[in-house]
Amino acid sequence: xxxxxxxxxxxxxxxxxxxxxxxxxxxxxxxxxxxxxxxxxxxxxxxxxxxxxxxxxxxxxxxxxxxxxxxxxxxxxxxxxxxxxxxxxxxxxxxxxxxxxxxxxxxxxxxxxxxxxxxxxxxxxxxxxxxxxxxxxxxxxxxxxxxxxxxxxxxxxxxxxxxxxxxxxxxxxxxxxxxxxxxxxxxxxxxxxxxxxxxxxxxxxxxxxxxxxxxxxxxxxxxxxxxxxxxxxxxxxxxxxxxxx
Numbered sequence: 001x002x003x004x005x006x007x008x009x010x011x012x013x014x015x016x017x018x019x020x021x022x023x024x025x026x027x028x029x030x031x032x033x034x035x036x037x038x039x040x041x042x043x044x045x046x047x048x049x050x051x052x053x054x055x056x057x058x059x060x061x062x063x064x065x066x067x068x069x070x071x072x073x074x075x076x077x078x079x080x081x082x083x084x085x086x087x088x089x090x091x092x093x094x095x096x097x098x099x100x101x102x103x104x105x106x107x108x109x110x111x112x113x114x115x116x117x118x119x120x121x122x123x124x125x126x127x128x129x130x131x132x133x134x135x136x137x138x139x140x141x142x143x144x145x146x147x148x149x150x151x152x153x154x155x156x157x158x159x160x161x162x163x164x165x166x167x168x169x170x171x172x173x174x175x176x177x178x179x180x181x182x183x184x185x186x187x188x189x190x191x192x193x194x195x196x197x198x199x200x201x202x203x204x205x206x207x208x209x210x211x212x213x214x215x216x217x218x219x220x221x222x223x224x225x226x227x228x229x230x231x232x233x234x235x236x237x238x239x240x241x242x243x244x245x
Contacts, residue, residue, distance in 0.1 A: 007178040008151055010169045014125040016079075016101060019173045023080035026171060032060050032083075034119075035210040039067045041203045042118065045239060046145050048072055052113035057102045057134060058120030062087030065095055075112075077105060103129040109136050115144045119237070122148050122176040131190035135244055144192055144242040147200065151177035154234040155201075155223065180238050192242040199235035201227035 013019060026032070042064065048054065050071045056064050059076030060083050068074055075096040078084050084097045091097075100106050102117070103126050115134045124130040134144050151167075152158065157177065160168045169175045178186075184194050202224040205211045214221040 007176055007182060008167060010175040012173045014174070016125075019125070020079050020081075020101075022173050023078075024082045027061070027080050027082035027086065032119075033063050035205065035213065036063065036067065036207045037203050037205045037210045038200075039064050039118075040206055041200075042116075042145065042147070042239065043067060043069075045198060046114065046116075046143065046241065048114055053111070054114040054116065055105075055107070055112040055134075055137060057105070057115060057117045057130070058123075059083070059087055059097070060120075061089075062091055062095070062097070064116060064118055066091055077102070077107075103133060105133045105137055107137050110139045110142075111137050113139055113142050115142070116146070117144070118147045119149070121146060122178075123172050123174050125174060127176070128186060128190060131187055131192065135191045138244040140244060142244045144240075144244070146187060146240045146242065147237050148183050148240070149177050149237050150233075150235055151179050151182075152234055153177075153236045154230055155236060158234070180233055183238060184240065187240055187242060191244065193245055194240050194242050196241040197232075198239040198241070199230070199232040200237040200239050201230050201235050203227075 053073040054068060056076045059065060059078050062076055065074040065076050070092065073094065076087055077098045077100045079101045081099055084099055087097050098106065102124055115138050117134065121127050121130060138144060156168050180197060184197060187194055204224060205214060214224060
């Protein structure tokens with residue numbers, strides 16, 4: 001796989017069993033989620049049509065699926081059994097969850113109107129293979145929405161480099177960063193066509209629980225206030241809206 005020239009990597013293990021076990025351990029103690037207002041923001045940007053179907057690849061504990069409109073038929077896949085146990089809590093009975101790695105989806109081609117991958121592609125051992133699988137299971141003219149982190153994010157990457165001389169990495173087995181243009185190029189290499197890229201930094205809460213978190217964390221509140229003024233190419237993440245031609 002030819003990675004973009006400015007993609008920064010941290011790879012502990014590419015062994016699938018090691019990766020699955022590590023995520024099972026992480027999901028016993030950590031929360032890989034944004035606040036609920038973030039998932040509402042994503043759903044609003046995508047504007048899914050009534051009666052359509054959604055596959056959430058690397059669904060984690062299922063927050064996106066749980067907030068989808070009830071008239072959307074949802075399926076989630078994730079490599080971690082512990083993540084899926086969390087996803088099934090409070091999910092609609094009609095939601096389906098399958099344990100699978102994102103690079104090899106056990107699903108028929110052209111099965112879904114929408115495919116999502118939120119904050120997970122950068123953790124795939126083979127991002128292009130994962131994207132190609134998303135392309136495969138999408139119906140013709142179906143849409144994909146993909147959130148990935150920016151190498152040149154003002155917060156935390158550039159700030160952390162200025163402060164300590166190193167870019168931040170988390171506890172996940174694989175971590176990648178790339179610029180907006182480089183992410184777009186690898187997405188389009190899979191056959192998906194990017195028709196819009198949207199900066200994600202922070203969103204103003206639409207749930208009381210999210211407001212309470214901001215009130216308890218003044219720095220996060222300030223970050224939310226200044227988010228609209230951060231230039232797009234220095235944003236924390238990018239949400240790519242794509243179509244299968």
